[in-house]
Amino acid sequence: MLRRFRLEEPESVDETSDLLARYGESAKIYAGGTELLLAMKEGLVHYERLVNIKKIRSLDQITTENGFIHIGALSTHRKLVESSLLRERLPALVGMESDIANIRVREVGTLGGNLCFAEPHADPGTLLLVLGARLFAAKRSSNREIPVEQFFVDAYETCLEPDEILTGVRVPLPPRPSGVAYLKFGYLERPSVGVAVRVTLDQTRESIVEARVAVGCAGPVPRRVEEAERLRQPVLL
Amino acid sequence: MRNTLSKRKATQIIPISFTVNGTWQEIDVEPQELLLDVIRDRLGLTGSKRSCDMQVCGACTVLLDGRPVSSCTLLAFEARDREVLTIEGVAQNGRLHPLQEAFIEKGGFQCGFCTPGMILTAKVLLDGNPDPSEAEVI
Structure with a gap:
């Protein structure tokens, strides 16, 4: 009421x-x-x-x-x-x-x-x-x-x-070539944790120019995870 | 006297008109009145049920302009100038809707309390997509 x-x-x-x-x-x-x-x-x-x-x-x-x-x-x-x-x-x-x-x-x-x-x-x-x-x-x-x-x-x-x-x-609009994804995990309708990623490749599509990672629901506000974003350096696809 | 006056001052009346199951209704609502209470207590249509009261379970589902909403958490004035369909309006001319027939034929009930919401939501799905895949149903 x-x-x-x-x-x-x-x-x-x-x-x-x-x-x-x-x-x-x-x-x-x-x-x-x-x-x-x-x-x-x-x-x-x-x-x-x-x-x-x-x-x-x-x-x-x-x-x-x-x-x-x-x-x-x-x-x-x-x-x-x-x-x-x-x-x-x-x-x-x-x-x-x-x-x-x-x-x-x-x-x-x-x-x-x-x-x-x-x-x-x-x-x-x-x-x-x-x-x-x-x-x-x-x-x-x-x-x-x-x-x-x-x-x-x-x-x-x-x-x-x-x-x-x-x-x-x-x-x-995301740069090209790039990929964007959002995944969430949770019970019923509320997410318990949500993860968003945007990965931008170079024109050869062989290495990552920029990676953005954010996590939500794990704290009072959603936040970028720089520690994870830095991991892009040694990654070769 | 002062109490009466201040109480009266606090009451805001919103005259709304809308159709419920095809019947034109003109009523006065207060801003905080919920659509479910208006439908059940003032219009006497008790097929829509209050259960979880937080827009999760679907037992209070009604269709607003053909779209499903949780009437337990929708302010009644939002129905102004719109069409509301409750489970009571799904059968036409005394004939059950094919979905209702199908629920009966297949025994699509548990206790039946939330069946009105299931039928109305299924109607929305089938009205827009008469032959949905299993994934689209889920």
Whole structure:
């Protein structure tokens, strides 16, 4: 059972930012609600106001430009799984997304909500680390880009300011030739550990130019594993 | 008096209209009301069940615009201007849906509590992919 709260439904990022600034910690952004409502039902958190941002239409687009893919924060997991653009250009992301939770959660849960809730047992942040993603945050009259390495501060804590909104994620298309993979291990739906790897080969495809490895769920935030990345040096395929 | 006033001030009413099993509904909901409670307690459709209450088990599954959602963790106002299908609406004109017939024929039940969710989710799969492979079913 949920305790009573009020609902705000802004239609722009500026309006959302104003509401967050006005109500401070008594308000929380609400998108898919798949994580937030669980915590509220358990009584772990309570907010006097939820700010439903799904009326901001421009935040659920998936587009490509100049070697980058931009994913709006309100894109649901299902939308990412079904995106022909992502299937063609970032199949590893589609593979990761298609295995998040279950079909009902993927229907309503959003990528932005997943990242902002910063639940340590989550998948997307780990893969976005090796992909070199940057997150876009906005508040009234200002925008900024945040490397995904800096976004997660602690379990359930991000670097977003109280009146700031995550608007999207920009992922550079992987260099060629390269390979990207995400594997997770776990019981039922939550991953117990998630591992993401991006390996870039030289043009002869005989040696590794760069290896990126990230691990999630094993600590409060997903992190790159430089020790493993350095192992690329002696490897010859 | 003050208590009454402050309580009233805290209550926010959201008028929503939506269809449930093809029937137009206009009701007022409060922001925190969950779709499952509206369906069961206010519309009297008790085929959708509350079980795990955390979007895992699927017993509360309903279809929203033809897509499966966990109504136990979906705010009722999200159904506004949309179509909800519950297990009660799957049979048409008194005839069971072929999936329901198949569940009966094959005894596709354990205790039956979560069968509505299984049938609705299977319907989504088959509506989009009438001849799925075993891997696609799993």
